[in-house]
Amino acid sequence: MLDARAEQAPLYPLSTGRNWGMGSRSPVVDGCAVLDLSRMNTVRTLDLDDGYAVIEPGVTQRQLAALLEGTPWMLNVTAGCADASIVGNTLERGDGTIRGRTEDLLGVEVVLGTGEVLTTGGLDRRGRRPGRVAGPDLTRVFQQSNLGIVTAAAVSLIPRPEAITLVHATVAIDALDEGTAALVRIGRSRVAEHGMLRLKEIFVVPDRGAAAVPAGADPGTATIQVPLLGSLAAVRDAERGVLAEFRNLGTAASVRVLDTATTAEDDPLYARTRFARGIPTCDALHAGLRVRTCAQADQAPVGWLMFLPTVPLRRESLVAAVDLMRAESERHGTASMLEFNVVSQHSTNMVTQIPFVREPDAIERAHALRTAARDAFSRAGFPVYRSNIDQQHSELTARAADYHDLALGGLKDLFDPDGIIAPGRYLAALR
Ligand SMILES: Cc1cc2nc3c(=O)[nH]c(=O)nc-3n(C[C@H](O)[C@H](O)[C@H](O)COP(=O)(O)OP(=O)(O)OC[C@H]3O[C@@H](n4cnc5c(N)ncnc54)[C@H](O)[C@@H]3O)c2cc1C
Structure with missing residues (x-):
């Protein structure tokens, strides 16, 4: 991240890059280096008492579903590829078979454009998530945005019913x-x-x-x-x-x-x-x-x-x-x-x-x-x-016309002052 900042070289993060129909692995704007996180595929925590997992971007549906076989928990899977990520799909507000993936998202660990690491939603430094702790929860600002690169997400599992x-x-x-x-x-x-x-x-x-x-x-x-x-x-x-x-x-x-x-x-x-x-x-x-x-x-x-x-x-x-x-x-x-x-x-x-x-x-x-x-x-x-990579630009303009969302640009300036994370993706800086 520090190199990318020093060189002002924008990065476009992917989890497994199977965003088919919306741009697959392609960045929204030209000139970005694609940051493929698919080899970050560790399940950091699998808590079968409390029913959540803390997973890295490369963890696939197949991988986590297999780990849950025979346990009291199951995964909310999509009808998409078994080898697609859970993190990338959730950050895009994907839909699973049981519920929208947004409902699964408990918290994230994210690297900001400044190089700082932030955890949200009660996800602690040790990869545990006892519950949502007191104070503001920024988890959702990292969905459909370019404010940071998510390196882990806490997702809730579904109790396996009778x-x-x-x-x-x-x-x-x-x-x-x-x-x-x-x-x-x-x-x-x-x-x-x-x-x-x-x-x-x-x-x-x-x-x-x-x-x-x-x-x-x-x-x-x-x-x-x-x-x-x-x-x-x-x-x-x-x-x-x-x-x-x-x-x-x-x-x-x-x-x-x-x-x-x-x-x-x-x-x-x-x-x-x-x-x-x-x-x-x-x-x-x-x-x-x-x-x-x-x-x-x-x-x-x-x-x-x-x-x-x-x-x-x-x-x-x-x-x-x-x-x-x-x-x-x-x-x-x-x-x-x-x-x-x-x-x-x-x-x-x-x-x-x-x-x-x-x-x-x-x-x-x-x-x-x-x-x-x-x-x-x-x-x-x-x-x-x-949205998709062809229409992101019109989304930004349309939103600015219809909604009070200008202040979001201030968040971009704060979290990613050099604008090196996924330019054009859902959010623009104030500059
Ligand atoms: C036939 C078919 C069926 C499908 N069925 C479904 C379905 O049932 N439900 C559904 O939701 N989708 C479905 N899709 C769409 C799509 O294939 C899935 O959403 C797929 O999971 C997305 O690919 P991915 O998980 O590899 O995410 P990625 O492509 O890795 O990520 C998606 C986007 O999120 C951002 N991103 C990814 N990782 C990070 C990160 N770590 N930090 C910051 N930003 C990041 C990137 O901008 C990236 O472009 C389907 C597609 C097809 C063709």
Whole structure:
């Protein structure tokens, strides 16, 4: 850090660099040295009494999930790569199968641009975290920012429950309006320990974009999915409530309830039942990208762009967001695949995947679609919650126009006076 400061050479830190769809390993601006932290892969603390781990940036989902096998705790895994980091994904506000990763983040150890080390959230110098100690907690300022380089994070684990089922409903796309209403009711009534409720697999497929869509994608349906965790009695009770909602949709919905402990390996939903049990797998990802290993992802025949706005958990908002994306997808002749992760009883993270075959015309259309979608969603009151290297610049400008965030630049000046950490990433200095 001191060398980088002396030479005024900006650094762009990565945990495992699998930020696919948002820029992968590329810095936001040119001229940065990439600081790859993937070999910092020590699990410094695994506290099986209190249920937390202190991990370095290179610790992967696969690595920590394997250490938790047979213990009373499990990991909140994403549907992304098993060899992706937990730290990088959490710093980007990634979504896991049980909850948003932000909820897992207890504290960080971070090296500031001055070279000073800071720990937050009650994480102590010895890598223990007895709880959140008195005083201000700066943990979240290091998410989606460039104020420091995170060298360790304390993450909370999920108590491994007696039962985990996965409720999976397929809804006719013509009944999406009623489907979203059911989603909102379930989202507002469920108890917090339940896994992430999702409305997903809404495929918008114009003719010109069809080649990039995964085999078997059905534009005539959408799915609603929720893992239920708890004692057997509590899970059965929760199932009854969720199933009652789908019964109201009549023939428009077909529902399965899968016991994740006994789902057969050849079941099409097997990977999802694994995620619900805290076991990462790359199978679905390989099928989507048409690769055999994740190392091939950045050269895959199908590329992906991600567009990630936040949409309120309201029927009108969800339907409006689908309509907006449908209109832009059709206009740009490019497919999009939509998913809404219910991250609270008020809002959803909309994950829009824009797949494209790697041909110049298709690549150009995919980028134009993401730019147009960003503008249309901003105008509709659905700003992004997670950005990408192409659009970071507009995010900074838009935020400055709409929010009182100028003082954040003062933090940048204080923590990174020479501006050597990830320039352009979510935050600008006052200078
Ligand atoms: C098919 C598919 C499925 C996906 N599914 C999911 C999903 O279910 N949930 C989800 O959230 N994402 C998903 N993704 C997106 C993405 O692949 C993951 O978020 C992935 O975990 C990010 O890569 P990473 O963990 O290697 O983070 P990195 O690429 O290492 O980090 C992400 C960014 O955070 C910053 N950063 C990283 N480490 C540090 C550090 N130590 N200090 C400071 N800043 C740092 C960097 O700017 C970096 O660019 C999916 C992608 C695809 C293509």
